Amino acid sequence: MEDPQVQRVLGTIYSATHFTPMEHRLLSSFVKHSVDPKSTAAYLLKRTSSRSGTEDAVELELRCVLEDWKTLVEMVRCPTSPSFSLSWYITKRDRGMCCLTRKSRLWWDVFGWSRTQVVSIIPEKFLLVVLDYAQYAHLRELLLVFLTEDQFQLLRSTFARESPCRNHWTLAPDAAAAFREGLLYLAPSWDIQRQPSEDLKRNCLYILYNTMPIATSLPTSSDGQVLRSGSWVEMETIDEGSFPLPSACFFGIHQRFCNSLRALQIDRELSRRWQPLGVTRWLSVTLGACSSRVFPLIRRLWSYFPRRGRIWVYRSLIDAGVRLYGKANPWTQQVPFGLYIKHGKGKLIPRGEGPALRLVEKSTDIPAPRLVETLVDGDYTYLVMTRLPGKPLMQAIYTMSYPERKRLAKDLSQCIAQLGNIPNMNKASICGADGGPVFDYRLNGRLAGPFESEAEFNNFIITQDRLRSPTHDCHHRICFTHADLNPNNILVESGRLSGIVDFGCAGYFPEYWEHIRRIPSLYERELPTFKSRCPAFAGTFVIDQYKLYPENADFDFKKCVLYLGCIWNGIYDPYKNIMIDVLEFPGISHNPECHIGGVGVDQASGLLSIVVDAGEAFTSSGANIPGTNWIIQWDPVTKEVLYQLNITKTVDGKYGGYQDVEQDPEGNVYVVGTYPSSILKVHTDGKTVTPWYLSPPPVVSTDTGYCGLAAKGWLLLANDGGAGNIVRFDMREEKGVPVVVPLQPNTTLIGTDAIYFPPRYEGTVALVAQDLTGIAVLRSRDGEWHWAEFLGIVPNELNGTFAVAPVQVGEGLYIVALAYVDVNTPGSTSGNRTLFPFVDITEQVDKFLLS
Numbered sequence: 001m002e003d004p005q006v007q008r009v010l011g012t013i014y015s016a017t018h019f020t021p022m023e024h025r026l027l028s029s030f031v032k033h034s035v036d037p038k039s040t041a042a043y044l045l046k047r048t049s050s051r052s053g054t055e056d057a058v059e060l061e062l063r064c065v066l067e068d069w070k071t072l073v074e075m076v077r078c079p080t081s082p083s084f085s086l087s088w089y090i091t092k093r094d095r096g097m098c099c100l101t102r103k104s105r106l107w108w109d110v111f112g113w114s115r116t117q118v119v120s121i122i123p124e125k126f127l128l129v130v131l132d133y134a135q136y137a138h139l140r141e142l143l144l145v146f147l148t149e150d151q152f153q154l155l156r157s158t159f160a161r162e163s164p165c166r167n168h169w170t171l172a173p174d175a176a177a178a179f180r181e182g183l184l185y186l187a188p189s190w191d192i193q194r195q196p197s198e199d200l201k202r203n204c205l206y207i208l209y210n211t212m213p214i215a216t217s218l219p220t221s222s223d224g225q226v227l228r229s230g231s232w233v234e235m236e237t238i239d240e241g242s243f244p245l246p247s248a249c250f251f252g253i254h255q256r257f258c259n260s261l262r263a264l265q266i267d268r269e270l271s272r273r274w275q276p277l278g279v280t281r282w283l284s285v286t287l288g289a290c291s292s293r294v295f296p297l298i299r300r301l302w303s304y305f306p307r308r309g310r311i312w313v314y315r316s317l318i319d320a321g322v323r324l325y326g327k328a329n330p331w332t333q334q335v336p337f338g339l340y341i342k343h344g345k346g347k348l349i350p351r352g353e354g355p356a357l358r359l360v361e362k363s364t365d366i367p368a369p370r371l372v373e374t375l376v377d378g379d380y381t382y383l384v385m386t387r388l389p390g391k392p393l394m395q396a397i398y399t400m401s402y403p404e405r406k407r408l409a410k411d412l413s414q415c416i417a418q419l420g421n422i423p424n425m426n427k428a429s430i431c432g433a434d435g436g437p438v439f440d441y442r443l444n445g446r447l448a449g450p451f452e453s454e455a456e457f458n459n460f461i462i463t464q465d466r467l468r469s470p471t472h473d474c475h476h477r478i479c480f481t482h483a484d485l486n487p488n489n490i491l492v493e494s495g496r497l498s499g500i501v502d503f504g505c506a507g508y509f510p511e512y513w514e515h516i517r518r519i520p521s522l523y524e525r526e527l528p529t530f531k532s533r534c535p536a537f538a539g540t541f542v543i544d545q546y547k548l549y550p551e552n553a554d555f556d557f558k559k560c561v562l563y564l565g566c567i568w569n570g571i572y573d574p575y576k577n578i579m580i581d582v583l584e585f586p587g588i589s590h591n592p593e594c595h596i597g598g599v600g601v602d603q604a605s606g607l608l609s610i611v612v613d614a615g616e617a618f619t620s621s622g623a624n625i626p627g628t629n630w631i632i633q634w635d636p637v638t639k640e641v642l643y644q645l646n647i648t649k650t651v652d653g654k655y656g657g658y659q660d661v662e663q664d665p666e667g668n669v670y671v672v673g674t675y676p677s678s679i680l681k682v683h684t685d686g687k688t689v690t691p692w693y694l695s696p697p698p699v700v701s702t703d704t705g706y707c708g709l710a711a712k713g714w715l716l717l718a719n720d721g722g723a724g725n726i727v728r729f730d731m732r733e734e735k736g737v738p739v740v741v742p743l744q745p746n747t748t749l750i751g752t753d754a755i756y757f758p759p760r761y762e763g764t765v766a767l768v769a770q771d772l773t774g775i776a777v778l779r780s781r782d783g784e785w786h787w788a789e790f791l792g793i794v795p796n797e798l799n800g801t802f803a804v805a806p807v808q809v810g811e812g813l814y815i816v817a818l819a820y821v822d823v824n825t826p827g828s829t830s831g832n833r834t835l836f837p838f839v840d841i842t843e844q845v846d847k848f849l850l851s
Helices: 004-014 021-032 037-049 055-077 084-093 124-130 134-161 173-180 248-272 278-302 307-325 353-363 393-399 402-420 454-461 516-522 842-850
Strands: 117-120 168-171 184-188 203-210 232-236 332-335 339-345 371-377 380-386 478-481 490-493 496-500 507-510 541-544 552-556 561-565 569-573 578-583 594-601 608-614 630-635 640-646 656-663 669-675 678-682 689-694 706-712 715-720 725-730 752-756 765-770 774-779 788-795 801-809 812-819 835-840
Touching: 004 021, 004 037, 004 055, 021 037, 021 055, 021 248, 037 055, 037 134, 055 124, 055 134, 055 248, 084 117, 084 168, 117 173, 124 134, 134 248, 168 173, 173 184, 184 248, 248 393, 278 371, 307 332, 307 339, 307 371, 307 380, 353 371, 353 380, 393 490, 402 478, 402 496, 552 801, 561 594, 561 608, 594 669, 608 656, 630 669, 630 678, 656 706, 669 706, 678 706, 706 765, 715 752, 765 801, 765 812, 765 842, 774 801, 774 842, 788 842, 812 842
Parallel strands: 552 594, 594 656, 706 752, 752 801
Antiparallel strands: 117 168, 184 203, 203 232, 332 339, 339 380, 371 380, 478 507, 490 496, 541 835, 552 561, 561 569, 569 578, 594 608, 608 630, 630 640, 656 669, 669 678, 678 689, 706 715, 715 725, 752 765, 765 774, 774 788, 801 812, 812 835
16 A cells, blocks of 8 residues: 555646646656655655645646656656767677667668667766756756665766666667667566676576557567567676676666656657648548448449358458468458458357447447458358557557547447447347347356346346345346447547447347446455455465475365375375375376376366376477376375376377366366477366367477466466467367467566466466566456456565466465476486475565555
């Protein structure tokens, strides 16, 4: 919780009525991102209280502080050109390559467009403020408040004693622009207090982060990967004595200014935004009116072309779109001629979206895509529509003024009213636009209905009596609604509403249905109230067991015991602090060729699934995968093995590295493999194993793929260790279809291991183990995981260990840490360690969620 004095000052800043949104953000960043926000708030209170006390006088004083702060931030933004000799030194140290993207000048670039440049981390003009130049006295006062006296003197002494090499590095043009505008920053991967000289070594490791909002494209590395939050950046030099690396101190100062740099840049863009002339606006309206008359004729003529010919054209357009515009997701593609095509198998393309677009076009003047056609080819669907101008509100909101935001709210209100006035000509009361089933990600069966009454609809959506309330006994008006009106589906151009897209969930629903997506934000400072049946348990604990070396863990919330995946499988009672049982499987346990990793308890049946893989797959990073992999199901009640299946035969030895397991509501078991990505499904009969998802050809075993699984109901998440992203599956599908889960801010999850849904957050939070750093915290506020927030990383502070998995024990959250520094004892796959700590991270995760 923020200090009351800080909250008071932030309230004063946002009450300044003549500030733009970015000016509010700019001045609030001066407070929130200072070294000591409480002292900074006291400084502002002192300055504003010196005025007469009227609102205008206070705003005038805030304006004076803001202008000085803008000047200071501008100094950080404007780099200085180093001397020729210094540029030579830095270029030699960095080998002429960009330190972030690892790109160098292209061999064919005779004009020097791709040439890297030597830039300062903290510009010299800014450092003049630190060096007591008289003309900058008023700015130095502000900087002293922002950094505190100690940090100010540290910066001053660092600049005075360090080599100029420590304040310069080599960047590609796009990376230099992103760094200058505060779009990205570096944070040391080590504890700078404990290891202050780490950046004086021959190499050191940083973690890259992005600053919101990301309104422009991010730089890409030499291998085509976008520089997203969580990316690793390694600094290295040929000689740390003669060519020292950049100083972590200077990167730290830049990091504190990043939010202000972003706000200043966006505020400048907002003030420069060109307003269209009346003639241009008249021309735009005229062209729009003409196209609305011509489009139906073109659509009708196109429908007369042969069906197979239209399919060939759509496929060709999709291929061209991928080359021209890139591939945003597997099922929606921008293509030439001002079109978008949704395409895919089965339920990926909602059957009601086409009729909904036709209905909106016929009955309203809402700026929505025009449907060209919905064409079904066997089990594959093509939904072709026009493309609308503008950016998603999620990106554009930051560049909109307060009057523009008010006007947008009014326009949206009118659009919702128009949708609500579309009459229902179907027999069913709650149904899709064409009278068929309704589709919504919140509904248990995806496709539901149609329903004859609201009561019938309520009986379907309420599956537990405890969730019933008098609200559902009320009758509501049934009206047509978009049903997925989120900021990604609202387009804005030049501060005006330019379109509403994605009508896949549209249909006739109770009038409250459009608004219930906003409910989670009302409780954004509250956490779910999961209660374990087990006694309260919290705090770091240590398991005393020779050669335990846990790779994975899962807690049984009925029996209140912790299952551990290790060389052998242990069952641990955290309340008594004893290992109550050891599971050993003939031919597998203690076999150096086998590696026991993933464990997962089915909370419904209590059955335990255990993954056994050929360990060579991991030690060779996928180069050697032909060994045997097993899936074992064990009954804790009868202490019997229900089945032990060879899953290598299912994939003919072409896929390997199996390491995690999950179950669906029917008891089917899913096993994930990493080299390359694969998910196998073990059916409830315990005899049938089928490939549910296999990465498409060419199959290269050294390609790192999915590393972990997390399930909630029919939803399955997997973390891709190679691509650094999260994908979602629907386990009701006959075959797995991966859908990337976008992260905000854009983040690459590097070196991931297990992924986990802690039951205490009821499926709204996922924890992802990152071997070298700790546990990444992700949140989906509605629990649907169509997109997610990256909240931060809880660091693993156990030296010499990898963070291999998170686990909930009782109501507490823990890191499963694997010691990698131990030397294997002869004839085994482990060292001889005895004590294995499990560190409690509950408080750190909760802080991320409440921040």
